[in-house]
Amino acid sequence: MRILVPVKRVVDPYAKVRPLADGSGLDTTGAKFEINPFDEIAVEEAVRRKEADPSVEIVVVSIGAGECEEQLRKALAIGADRAILVETSEAYDSPSIAAELAAVVAAESPDLVLMGKQATDDDNNQAGQMLASRLGWPQATFASKLELGAGKATVTRETDTGTETLEIPLPAVVTTDLRLNEPRYIALPGIIKARSKPLERRPAQTTPRLRTRVLKVESPPSRAAGRKVASVDELISALKEKGVL
């Protein structure tokens, strides 16, 4: 079985970032970059499958500039077998990413694409769904549990009304939720071993056609100070004053 795990390079979700003065993007000087945490969960899940069944092959792919090698090496250190860097300096939106991933899928023929449900930088939550629809494959999103059987996957997903268990035939696209697993510490020998695992650079097969464009990035306006009220009555009249009640 071959599992394809797309990983996105994102700014460390815990770092504070500021917009560039001209609002054209984020000031990332000195910022730390990480694997999108949802994607890291996908890598971890794939590695656990491989530990249970050594015939599993894990291919990680990242679409972006040369620096993405860092995140791919990290995925290799966690335990992926090989990496593909689709090298491009273009901007992508979710539909364009789905299109390029579809090209990778065509080349690699994985049995399962396991990917983060969203990336912490844009929070779009659509690339996985779009990819499944492009491929005409079944999809299961927000997986909090995953079991792989012969030719099928059983996926538990958490919904507002309770947990839902789906069985889908493979090949399929599964997107990961935070609860799926807790990624391991990366062992130092694994990091050394990752240096000699194959990492292939490929040009993009598609040209992104952006349907959404970022016009401007700015900090949210700072919140004006509130005021304290002494009693419930005062609160109610204050709310009425503001027209919220």
Place this chain on the structure above:
Amino acid sequence: MQTSASTAPKGASFFSETPDRIFTVEDFSSDDRLMIETAEQFSRNEVMPHVEVIDKQEDGLMPKLIKKAGELGLCGVDAPEAHGGLGLGKNLAARILEFMSLNGSFSVTYGITSGISQVGLALFGTEEQKAKYLPSLTAGETIGAYALSEPNSGSDALSATTRAELVNGQWKLNGTKMWISNAKWADLFLVMAKIDGEKFSAFLVERDRPGVSISREEHKLGLKGSSTARLVLEDALIPEDNRLYQPGLGHHVAFNALNIGRFKLASMSMGPARDAMGLAAAYTDDRKQFGQSISNFGLIQKKLATMAALYFATEAMVYRTGALIDSAFETWGGTIDGNRKASEEYAIECSACKVFATEAEAWIVDEALQCYGGYGFTEEFPIARHYRDARVSRIYEGTNEINRIFLADRLMRWAKDGRASVTAAGDSWISELAGKALATKPTDQIRVGACSDLVMLAYAEQSARLRAAQMGGAGAAMYDLFLNVANARAAEAYQWATGESVVLPAAKSVDVAELARRVAECRGPVR
């Protein structure tokens, strides 16, 4: 870019020359950073949530943590690959150690078993000795200890009275080793003893040998979770093969392990300082007085900004030194003689790092506690523990007094032998003062100590200056603030060294509020 071996500057050359560039933490590769990240995650998730039970020395907890660290490859980063280590550089091992050291008690336990207890063996052991003991130490399955001090022999380490005699093909050891870190859970002790009461030598003593026992735990001010006890040797018998290195040359083992140990202790003392900075930044943002966060107040901002500047300079000198040590091992390492030369070459820098880093740590944890006000003085908040734990850093691995004496003495001795130059580079005001002070050829201890301060400050200033130029960004502001602090300290040291008056250069103007804000943003040292 690692300093290449062939062009590596000679020991103490910082004093008379200015290099074009130095290795800084910004130069660690992305692989290195991944390893460092593993260490930080380990500390944050496995150690920091449990510091209270660690301080109670809960049964079996510490060995379990060491084992877990070993499984991740953390217990033998710079140990030879042939014996279970990863064979990586000492600089990277030290940076990993810094992040494994966020809690003092765990730091000593880990630092000793992965460091000073192994390094003697790795550098001076025979292949058989290494093959026998290193694999389990590097795996974290066994724990090591280093036993030099005695009740009546501390700073004056060579006055040790523990004896060894060869009896029927076995060494018989008698004596008491005091203050032995890891004693409670150590499996292997590197013991210094005198053969027939004369020849200072090193021995590998397994815990379960006949005649080996451990006394009760010392009741300490801090580092309560680390084990410190006496190793008592009463007709202890160990195999003849367990003497390490040559008879009478135990001081090579002991002191070269200490050179590397001092360099590594600098990293160990930066870990708690790093954590304390993060705590102080978060607390001062949170705490409101006079209707606002206390982090808005100038005197609080001054504390945070000065912490960042001190940390910046410490980091610059420590990891510059580590890269130098690595280059020395690349050039000479491999044979026992080569290892000895390599661990000795930067002894002056190692002492400077030890003293400077431990005093920076002391300042940072003290001012971090001050940021907490009365709450800092209670056990409800984590800063009191850092304050207590940090105290010992200035005492062990050679007290800061002993390191000061050693530093200037050695530099003057090397100058006499033509091995180093005491003609100052003059690349800073501090360097000029240091050159003038050393030219007086001081002999009494007070002046010698003051000269050491000047040499140390010159090394710190030069390292911080080069790093700031290389990294850009916030480096310039941190350097400027550090320079103000270092110049004032240098003026005082110069007065002690020479008795002469001195006029301080004007202070650089620094945006303290901005620097303090960066500390808050980075939750600790500014990157």
